[in-house]
Amino acid sequence: MAEVKVNEIIGLLKKNYLNVKIALEYSNPLELLIATILSAQSTDKQINKVTKTLFKKYRTPQDYVNVSQEEFEKDIYSTGFYRNKAKNIKNLCEILVNDFNSKVPYTMEELVTLPGVARKTANIVLAGAFGKNEGIAVDTHVRRVAARLGLTANTDPDKIEKDLMKIVPREEWDVFALRLIQHGREICIAKKPKCELCFLNKVCPSAFTFG
Ligand code: SF4
Incomplete structure (x- = not known):
């Protein structure tokens, strides 16, 4: 070449x-992480529509842990693959609460250990929420x-x-x-x-x- x-x-x-600039709307690392996970097999426009109300209801990792799987599935139903996404997000938030002091980690190594988070999502979160270019x-x-x-x-x-x-x-x-x-x-x-x-x-x- x-x-x-x-x-x-x-x-x-x-x-x-x-x-x-990134099309997903967010105001903190947790919101960007959740929005990015939800955006799989969906459109940014649709995700922004859903997160507009979602992020008012769920503000901390503990909020996602507390909600039942069924209720959360209903909240994110229109993003597609809602069962898996709900399961991953709830598991992920439990790990954030237990292992990361309810904060989103800011290293690639830690991010990719979270359920539903591969390098693509980690790159988006690292760059968008922490200003770190670790990959593409x-x-x-x-x-x-x-x-x-x-x-x-x-x-x-x-x-x-x-x-x-x-x-x-x-x-x-x-x-x-x-x-x-x-x-x-x-x-x-x-x-x-x-x-x-x-x-x-x-x-x-x-x-x-x-x-
Ligand atoms: S539209 Fe795509 S395939 Fe066509 S010239 Fe541009 S980059 Fe290449």
Whole structure:
């Protein structure tokens, strides 16, 4: 992969999506952690709708521990996969209460020990709530767009993340993921990417290859 192309891609993404920010709404690390877990297989818009009332009802890890599984499932029903999400969030909050003094830990090592938390979620929480760039959150958009742009040949999220960490300056890891997500949502969409409108179409190895 030519160095110049990579730098050009990173530069163009930055220029076109200068002020990106996370779409999930939160006001503290716990809220970001819960919102990120809930966002799996859902949309940020839907999650923001749910958390608007959820975060008024549940303010501390203990609040999530105290509620019954059934009641909590009802509260998050519309986010999909609500049974698993409810179970994970309740278990996770119990661990926060027992082992972390009811605080969200701020290291990758500790975060990934929590139920339902893999590197993607941990990266989002570390960057969004603690300002720490420990890695690059690889979601479905990041995976697809990075592959189309030739930034990775891997399909495993952890390997994709490593590939991207090598080519993107560390201080931009979080915004780089957000830029790929925005590009994936607006231009490089899954089914039929809008290559004719894409500012990357001169440097993208996949440009105009979709019938
Ligand atoms: S040129 Fe096409 S495939 Fe490449 S990033 Fe742009 S929209 Fe995606």
